[in-house]
Amino acid sequence: MKTLVxxxxxxxxxxxxxxxxxxxxxxxxxxxxxxxxxxxxxxGHTEFDAAIVSPLLRAVETAQIMFRDxxxxxxxxxxxxxxxxxxxxGLLYTDIAERWPDEHAAFRLxxxxxxxxxxxxxxxSGTRTAQAVMEALDTADVLLVIAHGNALRAAAHLxxxxxxxxxxxxxxxANCNAHVLQSNSGAFGSxxxxxxxx
Numbered sequence: 001m002k003t004l005v006x007x008x009x010x011x012x013x014x015x016x017x018x019x020x021x022x023x024x025x026x027x028x029x030x031x032x033x034x035x036x037x038x039x040x041x042x043x044g045h046t047e048f049d050a051a052i053v054s055p056l057l058r059a060v061e062t063a064q065i066m067f068r069d070x071x072x073x074x075x076x077x078x079x080x081x082x083x084x085x086x087x088x089x090g091l092l093y094t095d096i097a098e099r100w101p102d103e104h105a106a107f108r109l110x111x112x113x114x115x116x117x118x119x120x121x122x123x124x125s126g127t128r129t130a131q132a133v134m135e136a137l138d139t140a141d142v143l144l145v146i147a148h149g150n151a152l153r154a155a156a157h158l159x160x161x162x163x164x165x166x167x168x169x170x171x172x173x174a175n176c177n178a179h180v181l182q183s184n185s186g187a188f189g190s191x192x193x194x195x196x197x198x
Contacts, residue, residue, distance in 0.1 A: 126154025
């Protein structure tokens with residue numbers, strides 16, 4: 001059995017303000033640090049074989065807090081960065097909706113092939129994230145992946161092998177919450193989303 005824990009980083013000021021972060025390197029705020037400490041306690045008894053982490057500060061600091069009392073090291077993987085936000089990065093979602101109403105509506109629908117103007121689609125970021133996960137699973141049975149909401153949601157959808165019309169069935173992750181996916185074979189497209197937002 002292969003188990004994936006897709007974990008979203010703790011809160012940042014931009015999360016709290018409703019700004020599109022994308023690949024901007026925004027650090028966690030104090031609320032995010034408290035969330036990460038609570039998550040470390042919540043997941044403290046789970047035996048992970050390996051952990052891979054986005055290089056962005058908010059994910060790295062989440063990992064540092066969660067692994068402070070563990071012997072297991074985590075590996076930084078560039079392919080786990082958030083969906084590139086193009087012209088939307090740093091803007092409030094309300095401003096994005098006003099300036100690009102059609103594109104914003106398609107992105108929030110959600111549509112896996114509708115991304116920020118000038119940025120990546122969720123399919124693109126989800127594909128690179130899922131590929132990084134599959135590589136790490138070669139040497140692990142229980143893998144923790146600490147990264148970002150949009151990219152993790154898309155990767156989870158792709159790894160389950162569901163039709164794109166079912167993309168909305170993968171819930172959005174709140175900060176410091178996780179999706180758990182499992183597969184008997186560990187093959188791409190064979191995973192089942194067994195727990196959400198834990």
